Amino acid sequence: MDIELMLKVYPFFLEAAWVTILLSVLTAILGLICGTLGAAARLSRFAVLRFLGAAYVSVFRGTPALIQLFILYFGGPQIGIQLDAFEAGVIGLGINAGAYMTETIRGAIIAIDKGQREAARTLGLSSWQATYKVILPQAARLMVRPLGVNLNMLIKATALVAAIAVVELTYTAQRYIGSTYKPFEMFLLAGILYMIIIYVTGRGVAWLDRKVQIT
């Protein structure tokens, strides 16, 4: 193992790790927004919205994220969408993650007992109030852990943007594998950084999960 080489190149990996973190954060925010809208649509009173929500989930979970990225980044200009690679990465991965989060959020909401809504309505709350004051606070507790799983997947999925040449961890590893012919060393550098990011995020989610549980 070429430790000397690893010490020489690791600052570039650290820099790339920040790009991966930034990508992950932005993607997670967009994913949560899309997921919330998707879940609202899937649980809507209106059949059209329910259909659109279901179609969103089915199409975006049913095709590879890599292809979705390529459609957006390479195909976008043909339909008037010009994005740089980083923007395309965030938007593409965010919409993709949103489809998975839609199911997570919807699952948590429908897991709340029906009697809760009925009781809230009986007590004189409007349908809107019942949703926001009774159902969602309870559902939010159930969501933390599965959303954590989505987040874990999303962080690893940010590696895909290497294919559209965003200089994040995987792209950096790939480039250095190409120039140094030391795949194991480069994998180790990038892998350790990924595992640190995932470990810290996992701990954060576990902490949040403990925090929101009623003891």
Add this chain to the structure above:
Amino acid sequence: MGLDFSIIPKYMDIILLGVAWTIGITVAAALLSFVGGIIFAVIALYAPWLIRQPFRLIEWVFMGTPLLLQLFLIYFGLVQIGIDLPAFVAGIIGLGLHFAVYNSELIQTAILAVDKGQMEAARTLGLSRTQALRKVVIPQAVRAVIPPIGNNMIALLKDSALVSVIGVSELTLSAQRVIGKTYRPFEFYILAAAFYYVINLCMEWVQRKIERRISVSR
């Protein structure tokens, strides 16, 4: 540049060949991940401590890093140690090992969930520990995990697009090749997405059939 889907038929043969490769790679990697998953699960649960612990570490690394990065390691790493495999073999190995780790997690839980009495009864009947595992415990565990493994296999289909990056001419790379000639990325990536979607729907349909069959026979 507007959209023009009418040029698709001309390049359909290249795309269809890509579809065939995608299906082949997915099936091969799925089989590898299934067998590998069972082996990994048995190692993780029953191997001696000295084997089990490093093995767990490897599992942990596989679950904590992106598949794309693992594919680069396997493809270029094998070359470095003098094993020059064709890209598609490296792709199948990479996908297969990655999903074997995820399958192994499921199978471990299922093995632990099989009633202890089953092992005890099998031992009482004179089967060795290995025989009891192979003939009594694992078949029951595997049956219980078929539905969630189905989900993993559907994920595997979608992740098979990643092997295009190491140069395997499956559906994604075929689309890329055609785009190189036609400069029509939107049309051909949409076409590729449509094929993935259809294969995905077929797999979901099979999965539902199998699930129904299992639940009936229980």
